[in-house]
Amino acid sequence: MSTSNNTQLDHSKVKFPIKIIHWSLDYSGDDDSKLATPILLQEKNGPCPLIALINTLLLKAEEQIRHNTRNEIKITSIEEKKLIGVLEFKNFLMNQYNISTNIDLSTLLSHLGDLLLIYVEESGYHYEVDKLLANLPLLHTGLSVDPNLLTGDFTPNDIATTLFKLFDLKLKHGWVINQIDNENIEWNSDQQQTSSPTSSPKIDNYAHVVDLFNKLQTFDQIQDFLLDSSPSVEDNGVVDTLDHFQDKRLVQKWLDLNKTQLTQIGLNRLNFNLLKGEFIVFFRNNHFNTLFKKDEQEFYILLTDASFTSKSSKIIWQSLNSVSGNDDLFFTGDFLPILDIDQDLPPHDETHGSDYLLSKQLQEEEDQRMAKEMQASYNKPKPKEQPPVTKSSDSKEEKKKKKKKLGCVIT
Template structure:
């Protein structure tokens, strides 16, 4: 008897288990294929690595406590995690944060709807003066306000360009150039810095991060995990899926604008020698094209369903919490009235006692 095999076309992310730092942390991370910017990968990887470090330093955040459940889940899965599974678990994290932090409730509801978009991209508006992003952007709310992560870029003005200094934000600068085509100086600076990083930006980036700290790093419409080591050096986590089988190539230094002098490092931050770099070229040539195509098949209807379910879940929890608070307030009000009545009755008895005497 012949049976048809139904191919599983769901979107998934490959998992790589890395050992890193002088403490020998063992952490599962998500790898990136040829599927666009994917801030989702940067968010998850940064949370996982930061969690390991915070636990060692006994600095566990209440907001990040739930990340250990995701870490254990990835360790059990070993090789890959499906997008719907990942979004569901991140949704649970956001709901838990909303329950413990009332100030985040409004943001949490918006972000639950935003989650599916994290697979295909995320709109950002870098400030070319400060190296930051607008505080009210959903990207900033998600990374910084909700998950307490640094969100940085290195595309910072390094010379006197009046328009950029006055407008600051990239979106405003773009809008200005649409109606002011004669503005040559601004265009020349943008063209000269298409890599979206400058020496001034690297300096500001280093100054803004504490030692042994993590950030989500934005550059050229890509998001990555950045780490500032105890020595002050900056490293980017290598998440290219072509390096999945490589146990040695974990980090890449971030020291130059051009990237010419940036080198690869092992998990415990030892530089990889030139003779070992052939491993990178060999592995890059072994990427399975079919996997790339599979990852690109993002199912928008499935994502929308997931978003609606997570939003509904949040609304249910929020409604229950509200009813609970209302019930507690009503109970407190009844107790207060009862105490007042008891006080009145006691006063009456005292007055009556005085009259009899």
């Protein structure tokens, strides 16, 4: 058991690189007209909620001020107090960048705690402040989240949703099942193997898997269902072990075909639910990112890999245009596409391009690895062809221990 002093010592040893990005929505080549915003970068760990929260908060405030100034919009005293708090935090990070180009976790959490108190005071809600402050370190070590695979939202009252809501930030994902059209062309590719003369016709019926998801809805409920060895009971009281087994195969099949935690209907929902010029926290591949909707069907992810620490790097955004990622491009701070990686390199730098491409490849491999780990909780052990009719003796508490929560994984 760690004491508070040891925890403080550990926090002081964790460092986050700071990068100043210059960006504009006006495609301006003049640096003086661009916004200069400090952002936190990740190192060996993925883009966890702390990085995403702070970066999204800073960028959202910059865009809000720009929009209000340009359109001569007056804001309330509550909004003004929050913006002043964020701008003071921004100035602190700018000064910290000039001193050492990085910031330790302890200092970061302390200033974020001060900002949290401002938001709590102005929120109008009754929050347990001590509990919120105590949970702030979870933004670094990892928050458990429970995506709703029907809506693109999350369980409303868990600590992750509460913290982001408190800072007036939306938390969304695009891992949503299409309830009308099957987006997976591979769905029927293994029908020969999965069907048998004695199997129920619903074994590859996409409409039935939609019904199952409507009943289960969230990822945690789906995991409970996949771990539950108890057979289903029909309306007439008859226990149907085979149907229960086939239902589990259907649910697992959809998850297997959508391991990247993004679907086309999920992207469409994001476009429908977000406003033009809106910054949100976006969850995908067990990572939290800053997502910006610049225009209709035009999304950008803020790049926070430590390989972008170099001042010479012009790569700031990556587009999010497709589920496969094949159409995604890198962009400058002005949202101009970088079609050639060499375009972003200084003349004397011959290694940065290869280092960056290696970093990108490693990140993609990490995303694939984490997606596979997510499946492991229900892929192993595989259910037998004819599971027993008797109910499992496992208690609910034991099943909870087996569940693997979605969240930011620290390596």
